[in-house]
Amino acid sequence: MAAKKKTGYIERFLKKADKAIDDGIKRADEALEDAVEFSEMAASQAKKTSDQLSKKALKEKEKIKSRGIKKINEGVTSAKKLTSNSEEDLQMLEKLGKLRKAGVLTEKEFQEKKKKILARI
Structure with missing residues (x-):
């Protein structure tokens, strides 16, 4: 009888162990x-965030590009104005020189005008 008791005990122990393993x-x-x-959800969220950031970066790129072109155009316009003003100033000096030679302007008047013109160039 003792052998039967041990066998039943071992069988019950093994069944409990199997159940515990199955539960685990x-x-x-x-x-x-x-x-x-969760990883699928995280990957989906990461892709969505990446797409949003990419769109935002493209918009910022276009804004920066637009501002850059605007600034370049402003610079070109300013340079053209400076160049044309310088040319006009040089032509004015020539005319003043002719007026001085013709006696219309005194040397003092010529020098004053010349100083102002050269200060702008």
């Missing part, structure tokens, strides 16, 4: 499924 495997499978689901 079941919990591990559930945890794995949750991890896969």
